[in-house]
Amino acid sequence: MLQVEGLTKQFSNGKGIRDVSFTVNKGEVFGFLGPNGAGKSTTIRHIMGFMRPDRGSVTINGLDAWKGQGQVQRHTGYLPGEISFIDGMTGASFLQFMASMQGVKDTAKREMLIRRLQFDAATPIRKMSKGMKQKVGIVAAFMHSPEVIILDEPSSGLDPLMQKIFTQLVLEEKAAGTTFLMSSHSFQEIERTCDRAAIIKDGSIVAVKNIHELQSMQRKLFEILFETPEDAQRFAASGLIIDSIAGNRVRIAVQGNYNPFTAELAKYPVRSMDIFTQNLEDIFMDYYDREAKVQ
Numbered sequence: 383m384l385q386v387e388g389l390t391k392q393f394s395n396g397k398g399i400r401d402v403s404f405t406v407n408k409g410e411v412f413g414f415l416g417p418n419g420a421g422k423s424t425t426i427r428h429i430m431g432f433m434r435p436d437r438g439s440v441t442i443n444g445l446d447a448w449k450g451q452g453q454v455q456r457h458t459g460y461l462p463g464e465i466s467f468i469d470g471m472t473g474a475s476f477l478q479f480m481a482s483m484q485g486v487k488d489t490a491k492r493e494m495l496i497r498r499l500q501f502d503a504a505t506p507i508r509k510m511s512k513g514m515k516q517k518v519g520i521v522a523a524f525m526h527s528p529e530v531i532i533l534d535e536p537s538s539g540l541d542p543l544m545q546k547i548f549t550q551l552v553l554e555e556k557a558a559g560t561t562f563l564m565s566s567h568s569f570q571e572i573e574r575t576c577d578r579a580a581i582i583k584d585g586s587i588v589a590v591k592n593i594h595e596l597q598s599m600q601r602k603l604f605e606i607l608f609e610t611p612e613d614a615q616r617f618a619a620s621g622l623i624i625d626s627i628a629g630n631r632v633r634i635a636v637q638g639n640y641n642p643f644t645a646e647l648a649k650y651p652v653r654s655m656d657i658f659t660q661n662l663e664d665i666f667m668d669y670y671d672r673e674a675k676v677q
């Protein structure tokens with residue numbers, strides 16, 4: 383549905399993106415993660431056909447994003463990182479203006495979105511908080527039921543309840559077959575909505591990961607309190623890979639196959655046990671820290 387191939391753009395200051403490639407399948411929610419200044423917005427602006435690449439291309443539904451600009455934009459919902467509104471408009475008049483550009487007459491979906499996001503659309507935009515403006519932008523991106531929705535940091539400025547409602551909206555649209563690309567700094571948001579995510583750093587993609595696979599690969603850390611330090615010592619000497627041992631307390635990390643661990647543990651009386659799950663944030667932070675290289 384969305385294909386980014388070898389996308390390269392160098393700004394006059396030497397910054398930009400290099401050889402960015404990924405594909406987003408129909409009905410998929412694809413996350414785009416990376417530190418500040420990594421190149422997320424630059425990639426998204428190319429996808430929307432606002433910028434001409436030095437090299438490479440973006441195709442949406444077979445149409446070249448740059449050459450087919452107008453057409454692509456009509457069939458795509460877009461929430462920019464920073465929305466610029468026309469002076470003097472209310473939320474409602476801005477949305478009406480956007481709807482006429484989108485050629486949509488039916489207002490039912492727009493009204494449903496305003497109701498779900500709980501804001502007063504009659505408020506003048508200049509009097510709106512950051513979060514309210516963000517809601518107006520989300521309604522504009524979703525209300526014409528486009529096939530593809532591109533969101534640049536959609537939940538920035540939204541409070542936790544609104545983030546939750548926004549996540550539900552994304553999942554409902556996904557179930558209806560909409561394709562999403564969304565940049566985010568929120569791991570939780572990525573984890574709740576995305577199928578795959580790309581991590582970009584210093585203008586290059588360093589990894590594309592399947593979120594469902596990552597979730598099944600998550601490491602669990604068990605902290606076991608044995609009855610005696612001798613039992614702890616014996617358990618630690620059994621050949622399992624032990625994280626740490628102190629007195630009668632042993633920490634062990636287990637990933638994938640739990641059987642050797644449970645079989646060994648069954649030999650000892652256990653006083654108590656705590657389990658910690660490595661979360662996706664820990665996994666992704668690893669990529670943020672690493673030197674840029676393709677995984």
Ligand SMILES: Nc1ncnc2c1ncn2[C@@H]1O[C@H](COP(=O)(O)OP(=O)(O)OP(=O)(O)O)[C@@H](O)[C@H]1O
Nearest residue numbers: 393395397398416417418419420421422423424425
């Ligand atoms: N028009 C421009 N001219 C010159 N440099 C630019 C331009 N647009 C972006 N850059 C630079 O390109 C790099 C990538 O910026 P971009 O906005 O794409 O990052 P980002 O990943 O979206 O960051 P953030 O998470 O902070 O929003 C940055 O170093 C930025 O300063």
